[in-house]
Amino acid sequence: MRYEELVNFGAADGWETEKYNQAAADQQRYEYETRRDKMKFSDAFPSKYLSSDDLDGREIKLTIGRIELEEIGRDRDKKPVIYFTKAKKGMVLNKTNARAIAAAYGDEMTQWEDREIILFSMKVQFGDEIVDGIRVRIPQAAPAPKPAPAHHSELDPPFDDAPPF
Numbered sequence: 001m002r003y004e005e006l007v008n009f010g011a012a013d014g015w016e017t018e019k020y021n022q023a024a025a026d027q028q029r030y031e032y033e034t035r036r037d038k039m040k041f042s043d044a045f046p047s048k049y050l051s052s053d054d055l056d057g058r059e060i061k062l063t064i065g066r067i068e069l070e071e072i073g074r075d076r077d078k079k080p081v082i083y084f085t086k087a088k089k090g091m092v093l094n095k096t097n098a099r100a101i102a103a104a105y106g107d108e109m110t111q112w113e114d115r116e117i118i119l120f121s122m123k124v125q126f127g128d129e130i131v132d133g134i135r136v137r138i139p140q141a142a143p144a145p146k147p148a149p150a151h152h153s154e155l156d157p158p159f160d161d162a163p164p165f
Contacts, residue, residue: 049081050091052121052132059120061139062087067109080109091119097136104138 062084072079072092080098081090091097105112117136124133 048089050087050089050119050134052134054089055119055121055134057121059118061116061118063114063116064112066113067093082112091134096124097134100136100138 063086065083065085067080067082068090069078070081070090070092071077072081080093082093083090093101101112101115101117105115116139118139119134119136121132122135123130124135125131126133
């Protein structure tokens with residue numbers, strides 16, 4: 001019998017306390033083992049900043065909402081953090097990603113607001129280690145529509161620059 005059934009069946013129907021306790025322990029073990037397979041480190045220790053785990057292997061296009069300087073890490077260094085219009089977490093900006101954005105949108109960070117960037121995860125070097133990190137790229141602008149071919153009437157023949165001989 002499962003724990004839920006025993007709770008309803010219980011001692012009122014003559015079940016011994018030992019069997020009831022064993023069923024409760026079995027249920028707790030079952031819940032722990034099934035939950036253990038689904039628990040991620042990032043779920044157990046959430047962060048207010050984006051990490052590569054948050055991207056879950058996807059590329060995500062986001063619009064920059066604002067950029068703020070915040071104290072980050074144990075040393076409390078001030079670093080820029082990008083907050084997006086439709087995301088709960090901000091992204092701590094490193095030099096590599098800042099250079100990519102600045103190359104497209106200019107050196108003045110306030111000019112980056114309302115601009116789109118694409119976030120993706122890749123292996124990067126962090127100190128002596130290779131870890132998953134977030135990288136930025138700029139979305140490609142939609143190609144301009146091709147102009148319609150000029151329409152020529154019979155009265156206005158197309159220009160022919162071939163020599164007449």
